[in-house]
Amino acid sequence: MPRTAQITRLKPGKRTDIRRENESLIRRAAEKVFAEAGFGGATMQLIADLAGLPKANLHYYFPTKEALYRRVVQDIFEIWLNAAACFDNAKGPVDGIGAYIDAKMEISRRHPDGSKVWASEVMHGAPVIQDYLETTLRDWTDGRIAVIQTWIDSGKMAPVNPRHLLYMLWATTQHYADFGHQIETLNDGGPLTDQQWREAKESVKAVILRGIGAG
């Protein structure tokens, strides 16, 4: 009886752990390879080698290359949405937009590969996540535009077109991930230091916040 209990309690748990661990391993390797080579340039062999698994195992956990790619893109999108929470609960543009810039810059620093995969997906016409653009992203965007508009109406910032302001926020922050290689090349080939990242954040925040008349 105890043995049976152990089997039914531990064995499935162990199997679930193996599955979760291998899936995570594969997803992290896939994110890096997709970011560096693009969807078309990425190969299941490269991902398998980076994950330290036989190629066939990838197809055991993810039926196709596209299914694995879709999962990677979804993961990134979720990180973005979570970080956007700091946009709400803000008293005004200095807090809200300032915190949003900080959060987006931090994502660019911590998840540059994810940002690149997202950028590549959108640049190629969003064949896999078009539905997210039309639903979740659209709703989120409309909501933030409304928030910004209330700040404008109450005189807390200049009457800047909220939609284009959002695009500027996305563009300036993601640029440090998507064009990180170019930035590093212009930085004598090395990654930005902690101090340089602070300088980047402060520069973006200073220009944007003063630019909307809230700095």
Add this chain to the structure above:
Amino acid sequence: MPRTAQITRLKPGKRTDIRRENESLIRRAAEKVFAEAGFGGATMQLIADLAGLPKANLHYYFPTKEALYRRVVQDIFEIWLNAAACFDNAKGPVDGIGAYIDAKMEISRRHPDGSKVWASEVMHGAPVIQDYLETTLRDWTDGRIAVIQTWIDSGKMAPVNPRHLLYMLWATTQHYADFGHQIETLNDGGPLTDQQWREAKESVKAVILRGIGAG
């Protein structure tokens, strides 16, 4: 004699025209396919079909897929450098940076595919144009930073880090090309109208110029 003269005068000219015309045809098709599918996802067959030529002819004009791709990237880079001229000969930041934003936005509108190919190339580590980043782009960047610094020193604008300001200019303007699909999706699926492009330009210029204390 006249016949010989005709042959030596017209035949090479005609051949040169055919070559130039076909090369241009192939390059335009390649730009579009590389932008939509990435280097890895693009196929010579797709480019050939779009150009209306047999696939073998592409290899007649461009020895390899990579050579054709390199040519496309070089074309874009040249357009960029030419447009950057308006940055010079400016009396101050309002003229210089304002004109630069206008020019870069116009490129995003007229050459969105080229911008995407460039972005994709840089995102994947610039395997083909790394030398351009280290020489031409670096020199250009250093020069503009010096110009901006003189504007700061003479009190014509706020003391914003010139390098990060340049990154913001690149990011905000190219965003309208690289993420054009996302922008169109959020614009009810259609391209921006003339009025919307004006609004975009003015929004970017307003925030940036006021953000640097020159608006």
Add this chain to the structure above:
DNA sequence: GTCTATATTTCGATAGAC
């Protein structure tokens, strides 16, 4: 759940007639 071997497809590149 793992892994070797292989089937199947696709793509870059070329040969060779016209």
Add this chain to the structure above:
DNA sequence: GTCTATCGAAATATAGAC
């Protein structure tokens, strides 16, 4: 300079033993 046919390499995906 053009174009059909094809080679050879490489990639996705699967079969089947363990």
